[in-house]
Each structure stands twice: as C-alpha cells, then as structure tokens.
Amino acid sequence: MSDLPKSVRINEEGPREGFQFEKGAIPTARKIELIDSLSKTGLKQIQTVSFVPPKNVPGMADADEVVKGFTRSPGVRYTGLWLNDQGLKRALATGKLDVTGTLSLTASEKFLLRNQKRTLKENLAAQHAMVKMYKENGVPVERAGLMAAFGCNFEGDIPVQHIVAMVQQMLDIGAQYQLDLKVVSLADTMAWATPLSIKRVVGAVRDKFPDLQISLHLHDTRGMGIANAYAGMEMGVAIYDAAVAGLGGCPFAAHRGAAGNVCTEDLVFMCREMGIDTGIDLEKLIESALLAEEVVGHPLPGCVMKGGTLDRLRQKIREAA
Amino acid sequence: MSDLPKSVRINEEGPREGFQFEKGAIPTARKIELIDSLSKTGLKQIQTVSFVPPKNVPGMADADEVVKGFTRSPGVRYTGLWLNDQGLKRALATGKLDVTGTLSLTASEKFLLRNQKRTLKENLAAQHAMVKMYKENGVPVERAGLMAAFGCNFEGDIPVQHIVAMVQQMLDIGAQYQLDLKVVSLADTMAWATPLSIKRVVGAVRDKFPDLQISLHLHDTRGMGIANAYAGMEMGVAIYDAAVAGLGGCPFAAHRGAAGNVCTEDLVFMCREMGIDTGIDLEKLIESALLAEEVVGHPLPGCVMKGGTLDRLRQKIREAA
Numbered sequence: 001m002s003d004l005p006k007s008v009r010i011n012e013e014g015p016r017e018g019f020q021f022e023k024g025a026i027p028t029a030r031k032i033e034l035i036d037s038l039s040k041t042g043l044k045q046i047q048t049v050s051f052v053p054p055k056n057v058p059g060m061a062d063a064d065e066v067v068k069g070f071t072r073s074p075g076v077r078y079t080g081l082w083l084n085d086q087g088l089k090r091a092l093a094t095g096k097l098d099v100t101g102t103l104s105l106t107a108s109e110k111f112l113l114r115n116q117k118r119t120l121k122e123n124l125a126a127q128h129a130m131v132k133m134y135k136e137n138g139v140p141v142e143r144a145g146l147m148a149a150f151g152c153n154f155e156g157d158i159p160v161q162h163i164v165a166m167v168q169q170m171l172d173i174g175a176q177y178q179l180d181l182k183v184v185s186l187a188d189t190m191a192w193a194t195p196l197s198i199k200r201v202v203g204a205v206r207d208k209f210p211d212l213q214i215s216l217h218l219h220d221t222r223g224m225g226i227a228n229a230y231a232g233m234e235m236g237v238a239i240y241d242a243a244v245a246g247l248g249g250c251p252f253a254a255h256r257g258a259a260g261n262v263c264t265e266d267l268v269f270m271c272r273e274m275g276i277d278t279g280i281d282l283e284k285l286i287e288s289a290l291l292a293e294e295v296v297g298h299p300l301p302g303c304v305m306k307g308g309t310l311d312r313l314r315q316k317i318r319e320a321a
Numbered sequence: 322m323s324d325l326p327k328s329v330r331i332n333e334e335g336p337r338e339g340f341q342f343e344k345g346a347i348p349t350a351r352k353i354e355l356i357d358s359l360s361k362t363g364l365k366q367i368q369t370v371s372f373v374p375p376k377n378v379p380g381m382a383d384a385d386e387v388v389k390g391f392t393r394s395p396g397v398r399y400t401g402l403w404l405n406d407q408g409l410k411r412a413l414a415t416g417k418l419d420v421t422g423t424l425s426l427t428a429s430e431k432f433l434l435r436n437q438k439r440t441l442k443e444n445l446a447a448q449h450a451m452v453k454m455y456k457e458n459g460v461p462v463e464r465a466g467l468m469a470a471f472g473c474n475f476e477g478d479i480p481v482q483h484i485v486a487m488v489q490q491m492l493d494i495g496a497q498y499q500l501d502l503k504v505v506s507l508a509d510t511m512a513w514a515t516p517l518s519i520k521r522v523v524g525a526v527r528d529k530f531p532d533l534q535i536s537l538h539l540h541d542t543r544g545m546g547i548a549n550a551y552a553g554m555e556m557g558v559a560i561y562d563a564a565v566a567g568l569g570g571c572p573f574a575a576h577r578g579a580a581g582n583v584c585t586e587d588l589v590f591m592c593r594e595m596g597i598d599t600g601i602d603l604e605k606l607i608e609s610a611l612l613a614e615e616v617v618g619h620p621l622p623g624c625v626m627k628g629g630t631l632d633r634l635r636q637k638i639r640e641a642a
Contacts, residue, residue: 004517151631156638192631195551196325196595222631223587223624227548230516259628266544274517301622303544307580310472310513310543317477 005238007277009045010268011215012038013261014292015066016047016081018247020059021260022296028062030295032069037288038244039073042280043264047079048097051087067094085133092137101134101141103127103170103181107163108152111189124169131177141177144170145185145217149201151192160204167205167212183213183239188228191221191259195231202235215239218262220246220301225262226270233276242267245289246301263302265289273310282309326559328598330366331589332536333359334582335613336387337368337402339568341380342581343617349383351616353390358609359565360394363601364585368400369418372408388415406454413458422455422462424448424491424502428484429473432510445490452498462498465491466506466538470522472513481525488526488533504534504560509549512542512580516552523556536560539583541567541622546583547591554597563588566610567622584623586610594631603630 015035019026038046048070054061063080072078077098080091091099105127106112109120118126134141146166151157167184174181186201193201202214216232218225218240229240241261248260265285271278282304289305336356340347359367369391375382384401393399398419401412412420426448427433430441439447455462467487472478488505495502507522514522523535537553539546539561550561562582569581586606592599603625610626 153634154638156635191628194591194594195548221624221628222590223547223584223628224591226544227516227551227591230548230551259624263544269543270515270545270548273515303542303580307512307542307544313474314477317475 003236004233004274005236005276007238007279008233008271009239010043010264010278010280011045011047011079011239011241012043012244012264013047013217013241014038014243014245014247014264016050016060017261018243018245018292018296020050020057021248022059024297026059026295028065028069031062031066034244034288034292034295035066035070035078037291038285039071039076041284041288042278043076043285044279045077045079047081050081051090052081052083064090064094067096072096088133088137088139092139099139100143101130101139102185103131103141103144103173103179104147105145105166105170106147107158107166108148108155110154111148111152114154124173127170127173131173131179135177141174141179142181143183143185143215144174144181145187146170147187147189149186150188150197151190153190157192160201163201164204164208167209171209171212181212183215184209185215185217185239185241187217188219189217191219191224193218193228194224195227198228198231199235202232202237206235213239215241217241219259220262221259226266229262229267230270233271233274240267244285244302245292245305247292247296259301263289263304265302265304269304269309282311324557325554325595326557326597328559328600329554329592330560331364331585331599331601332366332368332400332560332562333364333565333585334368334538334562335359335564335566335568335585337371337381338582339564339566339613339617341371341378342569343380345618347380347616349386349390352383352387355565355609355613355616356387356391356399358612359606360392360397362605362609363599364397364606365600366398366400368402371402372411373402373404385411385415388417393417409454409458409460413460420460421464422451422460423506424452424462424465424494424500425468426466426487426491427468427510428479428487429469429476431475432469432473435475445494448491448494452494452500456498462495462500463502464504464506464536465495465502466508467491468508468510470507471509471518472511474511478513481522484522485525485529488530492530492533502533504536505530506536506538506560506562508538509540510538512540512545514539514549515545516548519549519552520556523553523558527556534560536562538562540580541583542580547587550583550588551591554592554595561588565606565623566613566626568613568617580622584610584625586623586625590625590630603632 049063082088242264243261244264246263268280293300370384403409563585564582565585567584607626614621
C-alpha cells in the first residue's frame with residue numbers, strides 16, 4: 001500500500017474517445033457543451049477531438065468546428081489526436097490546442113497489420129518520420145505510448161519482456177532525436193489486463209526505467225477498469241486516461257464487447273475516498289457525466305453518477321445531527 | 322501480492338438477492354430455470370430464496386415452490402435466508418435446503434433502528450434468542466455476519482475498532498453457546514468500501530482473529546465491487562458472495578443507487594486470469610448470466626457476459642495459427 005501516490009492526474013478522453021465511438025450523429029453544439037462543462041470540473045487535460053479522415057470516422061468530421069467552439073479555461077490543457085502530417089496540420093491550424101507529440105508503438109504485430117497495415121519494423125521506421133515531422137513543426141515530444149501492452153485479441157498474451165523491449169525502442173528513438181521523453185503510457189487497448197498483469201508489466205517497466213513516469217490507459221470491457229487502476233496506484237502510477245460516464249461504452253447489446261475507457265468519476269470517487277488528491281470537483285464531474293448521458297441519448301456505464309457520492313451522504317448526516 | 326489465495330470460493334446470491342430486488346413479478350418456473358442453470362457451472366453454494374413475509378417482499382412469496390422445483394446437484398449447497406423462527410421453520414420444512422445458521426450483527430445503530438427497529442444492544446440480545454432457536458432445531462451455526470461493516474448511509478463512516486469489537490461480540494456469543502464459528506462475513510451493505518478500506522478493515526480483523534476465515538459481501542453501487550474484491554484477495558480473503566450478471570443492480574435510472582452484488586462472472590474472470598482457482602466453468606456461468614438477463618427482461622450490469630472471455634479469444638488465435 002505504501003506506493004499509493006499522494007495525487008493522481010486524470011486526462012479526460014471522453015469527448016474524443018467517446019464521441020468517436022457513438023453510432024448516431026451528435027450535434028457539434030452538444031459536443032462543445034460537454035467540453036465546456038468538463039472545463040469547470042478541475043480536470044487539467046481534456047482530449048477534445050481527433051483529426052482523422054471523415055470517411056474513416058464520420059463522427060469526427062466536425063473536429064475543427066468543435067475546437068473553434070469551446071471556451072478555453074485557464075490551467076486546462078486541450079489536446080487532440082492525429083495519425084499523420086495532415087492531422088497534425090489541422091490541429092496546429094486551430095491555434096487553440098495544446099499540441100504535443102507522442103511516440104507511439106504497438107506491442108502486437110498482428111493488431112498493427114490489421115489496423116495500420118504495418119509490421120513492427122515498419123511502424124518503428126514510421127516513428128522516425130513522425131519525430132521529424134514534429135521537429136519541423138516545432139512540436140515538443142515528451143510522451144511515448146505503447147498500445148496493446150497487456151494482450152491482444154489477435155495475438156493473445158504479450159510477454160512482459162517484449163513490453164520492456166518496446167519501451168526501450170521508444171527511448172532509443174528519443175535519445176537519437178534528443179527528445180525529452182518524460183512519460184510512457186501503457187494502453188490496455190483490448191481490455192486484457194487484470195490487476196495482477198498491471199502489477200507485473202508496470203513493475204517490470206518501472207524497474208528497468210525508474211526515471212520514467214508511467215501512465216495507464218485502461219478499458220473496461222471486462223469490468224476490470226477500476227481494479228486495474230487501483231493496482232496501478234499500488235505500483236505508484238499517478239497518471240490515468242479516463243472517460244466521463246464511461247463514454248465509449250454502453251451496457252447495451254448493440255455495443256457488446258466495445259466498452260469504453262475506465263469511468264472518470266468512478267476513478268475520482270475511488271481516489272477521493274482513499275485520500276488521493278485529483279484536484280477534481282466530484283459533484284461537478286457528475287453533472288458533466290449526466291450531461292454526457294443526455295448528449296448521447298442512452299444510458300452510460302458510470303456507477304457513481306447513479307449511486308451518488310459519500311460526501312453528499314456525510315453532509316446529510318451532519319445536517320441531520 | 323504474496324497473500325493472493327490459490328483458490329477462491331464464490332457463493333452465488335443472485336436468485337435470492339437479485340429476484341428480491343426486481344420490481345416486476347418473475348414466474349416461479351423461470352427462477353427455477355436459473356437455479357438449475359447455475360447448478361451446472363461448478364458453483365459450490367447457491368442462495369436460492371428468502372423466507373420472509375410476502376407482504377414485505379412480494380417477489381419471494383413463491384419461495385417454497387421455488388425450492389420444491391429446482392433439482393439438487395451433487396456437491397452444491399443450496400441455502401436460503403430467514404430472519405426469524407417462522408422463516409427458519411419454512412426452510413427446514415422444505416427438506417431440501419442446506420440449513421445452517423448465521424449469527425448476524427449490524428455495525429450501524431442508525432441503520433438497525435431504521436431497518437429492524439432495534440438498538441445495537443437489543444440486536445445483540447436478539448442473537449442469543451436466534452442461537453437458542455438454532456440449538457433447539459439442531460441447526461449448526463458456523464458463520465458470523467456483520468452488516469454495514471464499511472460505512473452506512475445513515476451513520477457515515479464506521480471506525481475500524483468498532484468493527485473489531487463487534488466481531489469480538491459475535492465470537493463471545495459463539496463461545497458462550499459452544500458454537501464452532503469458522504467464518505466471519507463482512508458486508509459492505511451500502512457500498513461505502515474502497516480497496517483501501519477493505520485492506521484496513523480486513524487487516525484489523527485478521528490481525529485480531531488470525532484463526533477466523535474472512536468472507537466479503539460486496540455491493541457495486543459505486544463501481545468499486547471488483548476492485549474491492551481484488552483488495553480482499555490481496556489480504557488473503559478467499560470467500561466472496563456474488564450475483565450472476567450483477568443481478569440486483571441495473572444501469573437504469575429507475576434503480577439508481579441500488580446496484581447489486583459484485584458480478585459473479587466478472588469475479589470468476591478476474592480470478593481465472595490471475596491464476597486463482599474457483600472451480601467454476603466461466604463459459605457456462607456466462608450462459609447463466611445471459612439467462613438471468615432474459616429472465617428479468619432488462620440489461621444487467623455484468624461486463625464479461627458482454628465483453629467475452631479471453632480463453633475464447635486465445636482458442637480462436639490457436640485455431641487460426
């Protein structure tokens with residue numbers, strides 16, 4: 001228990017990861033409304049959109065308008081996602097986003113071949129091109145991300161030593177280009193992790209690279225999200241991606257097997273009740289979660305938004321005393 | 322991590338705790354169908370019904386018929402719940418249940434006063450009467466249970482030392498009546514627990530009573546169920562109550578704040594993936610979970626029944642290789 005961090009930083013992914021996933025069209029104004037609502041919660045980073053070709057992700061066709069529409073709040077970083085030079089240019093053109101680069105590898109070659117039609121080797125080479133692109137555009141690269149770090153639907157279990165080796169590959173690129181890589185994000189892209197594998201993988205990466213901060217990107221497809229986050233905290237991990245109301249996932253049959261990120265307010269609730277500071281106002285975040293449910297028009301999987309906070313119950317008890 | 326148990330025993334509570342909670346009437350035959358389905362999964366204990374006055378819990382009016390209807394499977398214990406002599410007599414009269422007694426206290430006096438119109442002292446006295454009732458009926462008492470052990474909606478946080486003292490009170494009654502109390506069940510009745518409070522309370526009870534087996538009864542109202550179970554396992558807890566598909570809870574507004582027990586198949590999934598034996602066939606259990614959803618007629622919160630198992634994915638990968 002001694003490794004539990006004193007504070008945890010949560011990067012909100014809901015507007016991007018969630019809306020990207022929704023089947024129906026969501027009006028641009030409502031996306032903006034949710035981002036503005038999240039801006040008032042104390043979150044320090046909100047991923048707002050992805051700049052990907054509309055033919056691939058129709059729900060993100062209005063990305064530029066969404067960015068134009070929301071109101072920046074002081075102290076909050078607003079990020080976006082892109083996969084190539086064209087996307088990066090769109091992000092820079094908004095003049096409104098906090099544009100930083102990420103070195104990104106994928107632990108599973110079979111997943112890579114399916115999703116990006118690249119081998120591990122080709123993807124590694126592509127990262128050199130990405131870094132050069134960032135350098136040319138004066139965009140700092142402080143983060144390395146590894147997808148499918150806990151297992152893959154197409155390749156199965158991934159050996160821990162393979163993960164450590166791939167983190168090393170990213171650090172090698174960083175050294176070659178004199179990048180100041182501070183954070184490595186380990187993503188459980190296909191929800192294979194358990195608390196035990198979180199401990200094993202994080203432990204191995206932490207042992208090998210004690211100066212790197214580790215960040216976790218967790219999916220809740222098999223209900224392990226919060227338990228995996230807790231296991232991460234027991235290993236000292238202090239940065240998490242999460243999605244308000246569990247956006248991106250839905251308890252309905254139509255979405256079977258595609259649950260979203262770990263739910264932001266459930267994660268904040270756990271931190272708060274364990275004495276770990278997040279800087280986030282949980283009641284305000286629940287308002288955002290309820291708004292998210294209204295915006296997508298169907299129930300979302302978050303629990304604390306339905307069950308309520310203990311602080312509110314404690315207050316009622318005090319008032320009744 | 323070293324305290325993780327090698328095997329875990331899961332007591333299925335779905336048919337009793339789940340159906341008790343449902344608003345609409347569920348046909349007796351369908352309750353029986355679910356119990357029979359659960360009997361084939363490898364579960365060693367299934368709580369089937371509660372013998373409470375139909376005017377209090379209309380959904381349990383058919384308890385005797387349900388017990389009459391299901392088929393006992395060898396090696397499975399079939400249990401029931403009762404709160405007084407009349408209920409116990411009904412359970413014994415079925416001639417078909419594994420009838421054992423539980424000493425039961427509640428950590429919160431305010432909750433007791435609301436729910437049973439008793440003070441802590443009155444409830445303690447009532448346990449003496451219960452034990453005498455068990456003795457007269459030749460019913461063994463091997464289990465002590467403590468409700469609201471992690472916090473209470475009406476009293477707030479409960480000091481750990483109060484929990485330890487109440488476990489001591491139950492052991493004192495046990496000694497007085499020469500009971501062979503083997504297990505103490507700590508119930509997070511109102512879903513106040515976090516992994517950290519699980520560790521604190523379980524740790525304190527374990528330290529004081531090293532020979533007692535600890536069992537956890539967890540609710541998932543605030544999404545902490547699986548994480549709390551994991552924290553229990555890290556403290557060596559090897560007995561859990563759970564409800565198939567998360568019966569008793571529902572992600573819909575109509576049931577806000579009343580989520581059920583931690584979900585059986587999600588718990589089994591976590592154990593299986595962490596190398597902890599449960600003796601349960603996860604694929605068969607998922608069939609029961611899907612049946613439970615069909616029987617209640619609305620989505621239930623279980624995740625693995627929607628996300629699927631990793632074993633099945635591994636098998637597909639092997640077949641494709």
